[in-house]
Amino acid sequence: MELLFQQILAGISTGAIYACMALAVVMIYQAIDHLNFAQGEMAMFSTFIAWQLIEKGVPYWLAFLITVVVSFIGGVAIERIVFKPIEHAPVLSHVVIFIALYSVINSMAGFIWDFTVKSFPSPFGSSPLFGSTLISSHQGGMVAVTLGLLLLLYLFFSYTSVGLAMRAAAANPASARLVGIRVSWMTALGWGMAAAIGSIAGMLIAPVVFLEPNMMISILLYGFAGAVLGGLTSPGGAVLGGFAVGVIENLAGTYIPVIGAELKLPIALVVIVVVLVFKPAGLFGRVVVSRV
Amino acid sequence: MTKLLEVKGLTAGYGQVRVLHGLDFSLDEGGVTTLLGANGAGKTTTLRAICGMVKAGGEILFEGKNILGKSTEDVARLGVAHIPEGRGTFTRMTTEENLLLGAISRKDQKNVQKDIDKMYDHFPRLKQRRLQQAGTLSGGEQQMLAIARALMLRPRLMLLDEPSFGLAPLVVKEMFEILTALNKEENASMLIVEQNAALALGIADDAYLLETGSIVMSGPAKQIGADENVRRSYLGY
Amino acid sequence: MSTHEETVVHHDIGESPEGENRPIARPAGANTSSGARRIIFLVLLAIALILPALLKNFVVFQLTQTMVYAIAILGLNLLTGFNGQFSLGHSAFYAVGAYTAAIMMEHMGVGYVWTLPVAGVICFILGFLFGLPALRLEGVYLALATFALAAATPQILKLSPLEHWTGGVQGIVITKPDAPFGLPLNQDQWLYYFTLIVGIILYICATNLVTSRTGRALMAIRDNPIAARSMGVNTSLYKASAFGLSALYTGIAGALGAIIVQFVAPDSFTLTLSIGFLVGLVVGGVGWLPGALFGGAFLLFVPNIAEGVSKGLSGAVYGLLLIAIIYVMPSGLAGFVQAIVNKVRGK
Numbered sequence: 001m002e003l004l005f006q007q008i009l010a011g012i013s014t015g016a017i018y019a020c021m022a023l024a025v026v027m028i029y030q031a032i033d034h035l036n037f038a039q040g041e042m043a044m045f046s047t048f049i050a051w052q053l054i055e056k057g058v059p060y061w062l063a064f065l066i067t068v069v070v071s072f073i074g075g076v077a078i079e080r081i082v083f084k085p086i087e088h089a090p091v092l093s094h095v096v097i098f099i100a101l102y103s104v105i106n107s108m109a110g111f112i113w114d115f116t117v118k119s120f121p122s123p124f125g126s127s128p129l130f131g132s133t134l135i136s137s138h139q140g141g142m143v144a145v146t147l148g149l150l151l152l153l154y155l156f157f158s159y160t161s162v163g164l165a166m167r168a169a170a171a172n173p174a175s176a177r178l179v180g181i182r183v184s185w186m187t188a189l190g191w192g193m194a195a196a197i198g199s200i201a202g203m204l205i206a207p208v209v210f211l212e213p214n215m216m217i218s219i220l221l222y223g224f225a226g227a228v229l230g231g232l233t234s235p236g237g238a239v240l241g242g243f244a245v246g247v248i249e250n251l252a253g254t255y256i257p258v259i260g261a262e263l264k265l266p267i268a269l270v271v272i273v274v275v276l277v278f279k280p281a282g283l284f285g286r287v288v289v290s291r292v
Numbered sequence: 293m294t295k296l297l298e299v300k301g302l303t304a305g306y307g308q309v310r311v312l313h314g315l316d317f318s319l320d321e322g323g324v325t326t327l328l329g330a331n332g333a334g335k336t337t338t339l340r341a342i343c344g345m346v347k348a349g350g351e352i353l354f355e356g357k358n359i360l361g362k363s364t365e366d367v368a369r370l371g372v373a374h375i376p377e378g379r380g381t382f383t384r385m386t387t388e389e390n391l392l393l394g395a396i397s398r399k400d401q402k403n404v405q406k407d408i409d410k411m412y413d414h415f416p417r418l419k420q421r422r423l424q425q426a427g428t429l430s431g432g433e434q435q436m437l438a439i440a441r442a443l444m445l446r447p448r449l450m451l452l453d454e455p456s457f458g459l460a461p462l463v464v465k466e467m468f469e470i471l472t473a474l475n476k477e478e479n480a481s482m483l484i485v486e487q488n489a490a491l492a493l494g495i496a497d498d499a500y501l502l503e504t505g506s507i508v509m510s511g512p513a514k515q516i517g518a519d520e521n522v523r524r525s526y527l528g529y
Numbered sequence: 530m531s532t533h534e535e536t537v538v539h540h541d542i543g544e545s546p547e548g549e550n551r552p553i554a555r556p557a558g559a560n561t562s563s564g565a566r567r568i569i570f571l572v573l574l575a576i577a578l579i580l581p582a583l584l585k586n587f588v589v590f591q592l593t594q595t596m597v598y599a600i601a602i603l604g605l606n607l608l609t610g611f612n613g614q615f616s617l618g619h620s621a622f623y624a625v626g627a628y629t630a631a632i633m634m635e636h637m638g639v640g641y642v643w644t645l646p647v648a649g650v651i652c653f654i655l656g657f658l659f660g661l662p663a664l665r666l667e668g669v670y671l672a673l674a675t676f677a678l679a680a681a682t683p684q685i686l687k688l689s690p691l692e693h694w695t696g697g698v699q700g701i702v703i704t705k706p707d708a709p710f711g712l713p714l715n716q717d718q719w720l721y722y723f724t725l726i727v728g729i730i731l732y733i734c735a736t737n738l739v740t741s742r743t744g745r746a747l748m749a750i751r752d753n754p755i756a757a758r759s760m761g762v763n764t765s766l767y768k769a770s771a772f773g774l775s776a777l778y779t780g781i782a783g784a785l786g787a788i789i790v791q792f793v794a795p796d797s798f799t800l801t802l803s804i805g806f807l808v809g810l811v812v813g814g815v816g817w818l819p820g821a822l823f824g825g826a827f828l829l830f831v832p833n834i835a836e837g838v839s840k841g842l843s844g845a846v847y848g849l850l851l852i853a854i855i856y857v858m859p860s861g862l863a864g865f866v867q868a869i870v871n872k873v874r875g876k
Contacts, residue, residue: 107844180397
């Protein structure tokens, strides 16, 4: 029982990483109706920018702020420069562009900052939290920031007209144009926000996994899994999904003996797929009601 | 008297198929004009062309300025509210959010809430459904919502694409009564595309008859409705 | 679209006039007449037959590998064409095919030719069984499910209980087959011709299938699942069969790949391979079966080219090349060829 509790706690603490990333995933999904395979790399690149600033002596929170702003602008720029010219290309072509971006950003980060592992500071310290060595104050801070972001996003989408316009543009672009919404700018805005949230995720994750160009690969996958499990249409669901993935992964690794650490990811994914077969819109996703 | 909308030599099509072959028609400020015609005559395409949703040629003068080639969102921002085929409801959002979206490009955001209340006066059923997902409303309610959403723009001109489509006769009757009232009370100018010619002629000042992308007859609605040939072909009595 | 597109999988899922619901891929196909088509095919075949005599062994090997990838991409093309969905899990079927060939040849002493049909059947069954529940999912959800398959495969191959058969992390080394009937060909040349023959047979089967009644039925289901379901068609059974068929192609490609590379190991069959197939599919052109060959070549050669341009930034060069290709040909080579054909005809 003690072991179970500890493993769940450990799961929640890794889950915080996934939850953070899942939130960024949902954000971009809302804007472009697709998963962005380059999102992890964008977050990684942002984190390197923050690292560079801190190395140059910029105080942590200022560096944090600058990074978020720069990432937002970068996200908007990627949409405008790379995707705007091919907005009418088939979706699969866009998927290929994501893969290309992934490759470009990863390679550039390696070229500029090389592939050695760098440590990244935490604003919350790393002392044990609640007297447990399984969850540190940094991870506690991470959970808090994630939940805070979630609240902000909820307020933004529910109570501001830009948020409403963004949702409308994503759900029904043709109608959105008819009421005068500039749909393509809404998409760019979505990219910017996703990049900004991704950069926050990256800066929170980096103290745990260390900073290097490949740090986000598996985390993005877990983030996808969390977002899909929770429901891609629901930011709150995605965050819960992220935590759930962390817990499932830990429990599977501990309690299924043949599996061991190696098969953690596949098992977690299989559990998620099984869930999806029974609840195709994710645990908290809204099933779209429509009249045929 | 200046025309609110004046269309000259309008051509349009999809890909290599040309659908409209040079239409000329106009609409007075505060008036109601209807475009009649069978399926495939080009009625919907005409509305789409005005809103920049299809590639078009010719001239579309709105308040004297050519709007041909403008993007859909810019045309909407000029005060043209288009209720498209299928009503364009934001199905996943609530009724109230749909109304808010109708006014989203307006400059005078402080009057929006007042207008929403006014819509609820016009359409009490929508008030009951205020926080319901719009996709779950009945067909008639969704059409009401579409009209209300269009009015939220405080439009200079409303374009209605087959407002009677798929609705029960009683609902259709009620809706045309509302449209007539809106035209009188709000002085809303309307361009209505309809297959149900009898209804449309009842509300319209002027009518144009479309056949395979060309206008074959035009005139005051009363006169068109009295025409023997029109009656036989389109009104069925 | 013309009426004689034997090689075209029609592909216009739910495209509304204003193009708001973008298809996941656009219909494509070169509108050449069937006579011209036959001539082009024969010329290409003649070139393909002569090539090994003119080229170095290593280049011949590379061409063989290109064809193998093309067969795998052909499989993916059938899935996307028939089901309108894409898979990130085809590296798993490629792996199963490869290991089937390796285990049969090295542990059971079966001749390499016989491993291909067995690999195909096994992959069909696996694909069908996987597809039956998974194809209830759509879009990104299916992507995640297939992705799980791709992520799990290398790990499963490494599992200790299976080590006796799979050789664990070490993998299995395969003996390269000689040319039969005393043909005056070296091993690489023979495998080139062998792959060419298998590839042509599979290609012809695919084109016939696409135009067959079953093929049309499958596409009808794809285009309007609700109508199909209300007519009492068990759509998931059909969709799972299409998934199985797609896996069959990729499995045979895997078996061929194992034979020509002479080696299988878990880490050759990661998600990267699946992504490679997907990229190959798109740059070749979804729905245009000949595009698979171009996709295969892209998959094999472009990373090398990128490496040649800049060692440190090879990933960036690769990505930029990919972006450039999509800019020039948003619907892959297929759309590009079609545009050229249209231009030549003065449309």
